[in-house]
Amino acid sequence: xxxxxxxxxxxxxxxxxxxxxxxxxxxxxxxxxxxxxxxxxxxxxxxxxxxxxxxxxxxxxxxxxxxxxxxxxxxxxxxxxxxxxxxxxxxxxxxxxxxxxxxxxxxxxxxxxxxxxxxxxxxxxxxxxxxxxxxxxxxxxxxxxxxxxxxxxxxxxxxxxxxxxxxx
Numbered sequence: 402x403x404x405x406x407x408x409x410x411x412x413x414x415x416x417x418x419x420x421x422x423x424x425x426x427x428x429x430x431x432x433x434x435x436x437x438x439x440x441x442x443x444x445x446x447x448x449x450x451x452x453x454x455x456x457x458x459x460x461x462x463x464x465x466x467x468x469x470x471x472x473x474x475x476x477x478x479x480x481x482x483x484x485x486x487x488x489x490x491x492x493x494x495x496x497x498x499x500x501x502x503x504x505x506x507x508x509x510x511x512x513x514x515x516x517x518x519x520x521x522x523x524x525x526x527x528x529x530x531x532x533x534x535x536x537x538x539x540x541x542x543x544x545x546x547x548x549x550x551x552x553x554x555x556x557x558x559x560x561x562x563x564x565x566x567x568x569x
Contacts, residue, residue, distance in 0.1 A: 449530055459520030463545065465552045467561050473553030474567040476546050480538065488568040500534045508557050508568065515558045522551040
């Protein structure tokens with residue numbers, strides 16, 4: 402029995418030592434262009450989904466009316482366009498091209514997050530996403546502004562002409 406326990410302990414120490422060597426000898430891709438390891442991709446995506454699920458069913462206290470969508474467009478132009486792109490454009494600037502993971506385009510012609518619950522988008526804007534470059538806007542924006550930009554992104558594929566004009 403002691404030999405089995407000793408074998409398990411030695412095996413665990415060897416695995417841990419191999420992991421430490423892998424990390425400290427430069428095996429872990431830390432450069433933006435390094436790309437994720439499969440487990441890293443799985444865990445990061447699952448962690449964000451799990452955290453955002455808590456507010457996924459949260460309904461916006463603001464209606465998706467033209468006034469709120471226009472205010473959301475102002476927030477988007479000021480804070481989001483540099484990474485997520487402008488309406489009608491898929492070209493990437495230097496900032497998003499140099500980020501890992503690359504920030505997704507959120508306005509048409511891209512699909513964006515129009516199929517995500519507004520509460521999930523609200524959570525992401527409010528809290529940010531660690532290790533992605535997506536900042537938390539809580540404190541920088543009011544709660545109404547966070548909801549307005551979340552509504553804008555939810556309705557991005559059906560915006561009134563005046564709001565589309567404000568985004569161009």
